[in-house]
Amino acid sequence: MTFWNSLFRPTPPETLAQKYKLRKVPNQDGTIFLGNDRLVDPYELEALCDAVGWARRPIHKVRIALQHSFVVITLWQCNHNFRKLIGFARATSDHAFNAMIWDVVVHPKFQGRGLGKTLISEVIRELRKADITNISLFADAPVVSFYEKLGFIPDPEGIKGMFWSPSE
């Protein structure tokens, strides 16, 4: 193989995955990988959130939130020498009893193939590894049934999720 050929030869997804310590997601097309490193580029995360139409957030606050999340799970498409962030979820926690899952997002192009379930299962796996059993989240009305399928119960024993709203 000539020098130029080797330079422009596409990196196989596995090599990229190894570099970034990613794990292949089973039952996908072989280019989708999971990561659990909180060192996500906040600009890349916000581009992903943009793709699903979420409101823009200040980058410096996104960086702080990532630093202070207990679990960060990422989904990547590895292809043609680079990786692209296509899914994300994070959890805050007191490191002992409670955890809350936030910012669950899958890029629209990759929705409908079970990757949301993959993200949530990974978050739960990491939290249980840390012996945290009280795992909760707030679900918008359209995704309540999605989370029910993953074992989440709305308002168990009449417990209500409540949001503080500043009075005028």
Next chain:
Amino acid sequence: MTFWNSLFRPTPPETLAQKYKLRKVPNQDGTIFLGNDRLVDPYELEALCDAVGWARRPIHKVRIALQHSFVVITLWQCNHNFRKLIGFARATSDHAFNAMIWDVVVHPKFQGRGLGKTLISEVIRELRKADITNISLFADAPVVSFYEKLGFIPDPEGIKGMFWSPSE
């Protein structure tokens, strides 16, 4: 004043409060003070939780949870040379966007005099000082109306609090 008199003279509540950097709670009997120091003795916290009938928790996990809470607010009765923990609330947070309030407790002897409101108002004040606006909690059915009076809204826009339950 003799030596023995000075030794056994009760310390005024204000002196104790100053030592522990506590602030007097207005409209109380002058012995109730607020603190925001996370260095709470976990045994003392669990004794308080015991007094309201909560399930026992492992002390080493209580200590970890305190360390990893973003805001800790305490209520103390200062009297006769010592202070007693009579109220507690804490919040976890990603230090940027979201905070969850947990473990809100007032000793039964001190309930019914507005101290629950004092605790929650202080937690919110600390969180807002840190520019955190998404403040939420899970309320058991009997305390939903208590939190509504403090500005919390259950299920706003159909958002559901959901708890993960391990499948057998």
